[in-house]
């Protein structure tokens with residue numbers, strides 16, 4: 503299915519599906535006796551009620567875990583901390599293989615009381631907050647994106663502060679805008695994003711850092727580039743073309759690209775992204791000179807990606823049908839990301855450049871499609 507149609511379908515689904523977070527108008531009003539607003543100085547942050555010895559494994563909750571990144575992260579964290587120490591959650595129904603691979607729980611991040619109950623009953627110590635509406639879907643439904651990405655984040659921050667959790671919230675290249683330096687984009691510079699997604703992520707960075715300084719919240723944030731994965735589908739972003747091309751190339755030998763051939767964006771293979779997430783979560787606090795870091799691996803245009811894929815599949819045919827919404831977003835985003843602070847502070851290092859990415863994606867999708875043909 504062409505990407506544009508797939509996106510429209512995702513956006514419509516987000517608008518129409520009951521329980522997809524659309525109960526925005528009924529956002530839960532908080533009835534709690536504690537609020538970080540009641541904490542009067544940073545030293546009071548020692549109220550943390552959960553006893554968690556450093557020698558224990560963390561007990562992790564992942565919100566929005568059924569999207570492109572959550573299932574892979576759960577797999578990585580379960581390998582490290584044990585299957586039952588990592589709980590996936592979402593508002594969607596998990597596929598059978600995910601349901602049987604470890605603990606799964608329903609959680610709508612707009613339901614503050616339910617979220618708190620899950621954290622308390624499961625003695626959660628780390629929270630990875632993945633729920634969000636991405637850039638293109640967000641522009642198609644600003645009210646829902648504002649509710650999930652901003653109101654939802656407020657719930658997460660309060661619960662994390664209240665229960666002394668280590669909190670990871672991903673940000674994005676989309677937290678920058680047309681007035682930011684684009685080549686390269688450093689950690690600290692002008693941030694005036696022009697999408698609701700970008701505005702909500704810049705807000706998340708600032709709120710997380712504020713809670714860190716004000717209440718001692720252990721907030722950690724990475725700005726991810728566009729993430730490319732073979733066994734999970736992107737949720738409606740501007741960088742989705744760089745995933746879809748591999749599926750179409752293997753299955754039909756044709757690809758219609760919705761960005762111009764010379765649109766350069768930072769990108770990363772999913773294994774690097776998930777490993778970075780674990781590494782920054784495990785980094786000793788004293789190594790973190792900042793709480794929000796750019797991370798980077800490679801940067802390419804559709805034309806450069808096509809040329810690399812054509813080294814393996816020379817018959818691949820490309821056409822361009824530009825989506826004006828996505829093109830305008832991409833034109834306002836960084837072309838190259840400066841991640842030198844992550845590399846210096848906690849030794850971030852990517853494994854996959856463009857050739858390894860293309861080889862890995864084609865191997866995975868190619869072998870999957872062979873299995874499908876046989877069965």
Ligand SMILES: NC(=O)c1ccc[n+]([C@@H]2O[C@H](COP(=O)([O-])OP(=O)(O)OC[C@H]3O[C@@H](n4cnc5c(N)ncnc54)[C@H](O)[C@@H]3O)[C@@H](O)[C@H]2O)c1
Pocket residue numbers: 522523565566567568569570571572591592593594609610611612631632633634635636650654672673674675725726727728729730735736737738739741
């Ligand atoms: N994938 C990327 O390229 C990329 C790049 C930069 C940053 N990020 C960030 O990483 C995180 C995960 O990204 P992803 O690609 O897996 O996203 P995704 O869109 O694939 O998945 C998001 C998930 O959030 C869930 N969700 C929506 N409303 C919810 C609600 N009210 N309560 C609970 N869950 C809800 C959805 O059901 C979905 O499964 C997001 O915060 C995203 O902004 C992703």
Ligand SMILES: C[C@@H](O)[C@H](N)C(=O)O
Pocket residue numbers: 636637638674675676699726727728729738739740741742
């Ligand atoms: C870059 C990232 O945040 C997401 N893949 C998007 O395009 O919206």
